Amino acid sequence: MSAATRRSKVKIDPELRRQLDRAAASKPAPVEAVLRLRPPTRRSSRPPVPEAAQDVARELLARVAEEVGAAASDYDFNVFPNLGYLVLSAPAGFVERVLHQPEVASASANRRG
């Protein structure tokens, strides 16, 4: 599956898109995004089980960090294992790359305004 195809399947909240574009165009300030993890199977609508959500999030972020050459101190995150969500604070480029990962179902801005 191409990155473009995967990208089209991730629902991105317009406010997050605005914050990402603004951050990319100016100083590299962190962007905070709330991400919903994709259910483990295509037919399932349930979130990953709590332990799996932690693992999925850690693996996903470690993979992206390696891809973009980021250190663990470059980003901050918190997993909501019972809900299958995570919140990520990272530079816009890092967040953009995370949005393109197949584990991510949708994304919203953590803060509005």
Added chain:
Amino acid sequence: MSRYLSQEMLSRGQARVIVVLRAATGTGAAASKREGRRLGQRFRKSGSSLALATSLGEQGEAYRIFPQLGIMLGTVDHDGLVALRKDPEVVSVVGAPALSPIRPRDVRAAKLSSAHTWGLERLGAPDLWQRGLTGKGVLVGQLDTGIDGEHPTLAGAVAHFAEFDLMGREVTPPPKPKDSDEHGTHTAATIAGRAVGGRHVGMAPGAKLASAAVIEGGDALARVLGGMDWALGKGVRVLSLSLGFRGYWPDFLAITRILRRKGVLPVFAVGNEYAGSSRSPGNYSEALSVGACDEKGRVADFSSSQRFDRKRDPIVPDLVAPGVDIVSAKPGGGYQSMDGTSMATPHVAGLAALLLEAKPKVTLARLEAALFKSCTRPRGMAPERGGKGIPNGVKALEAL
């Protein structure tokens, strides 16, 4: 500058903001109380023009410091905003426009003069108590401004309390149950307040609360998510939310579905912005959406209602409950009366707790169906405003 800040500065000359202090960044380290006080003093002395407006702090200041979260919440004018943004102790200043407790339309001093409030009577709570149901064994989640755990009516009601930072992390060490406002104490006591001197304000006086402070001090989605995730982990069966974003925002839609799949009844307020309006997540078809009625069974004029272009559950609210002149606990002791759908919502959450005690294994669909079946619409109440009407505890129990 964000749209919200620009709009507020242009129209009002001031805006409500969250100031993220340097001590709050990093890996969740919180500013100490001392640091918070020090920063507060600095801002006072610096002459930065923090405009006196709403949300006054403890000493009548125009801002409030949340030392454990490492943030300040306040109202600034343009010069104050510029000064704060230049301050080396400040990481960012962001607008605080959207997510908020659904503010009461009116707040009045009140005494508790009867054995139980009119709202409890109207929903048939005393009749269910007579049948031995008090909500015992049921844990109700309540995400709000916090809770005064020292209030006599809440003594023994709070099983768990937590506060969350802007990244949705639980603040440690866990603070004692406290209210950053007065909204949370009022709603909590309506759910599970214990009788004091034989007088009741709580629907389910045997239920326990898992209460979290997630608003007032940083309107971040992750704070509410942190609270929801925590409440799920604690095993709540009902989640009472008297907060929301104005309009329709899908941020909580998937989460509301998750709550349902996990067997948690999401009881959410619809809002106080009159007909033709609503708030998310109270306006999702997946939520049990609650509007407000008065003692005469009329839908309160402020109570939001809206029709959506969707097949399932097109009208919000689903039902209405007592939300006018509701007497409940006031932080620091005593009682006060408030009006709002925020007051109606905990009535329904408490009623659900009573029913869950009666049938702990009932499915959400059946529980909701029983509540709906028990509803009646008084003469003159239009479905577009009052949904299915006002529920009744005894009828709901029979339909369970």
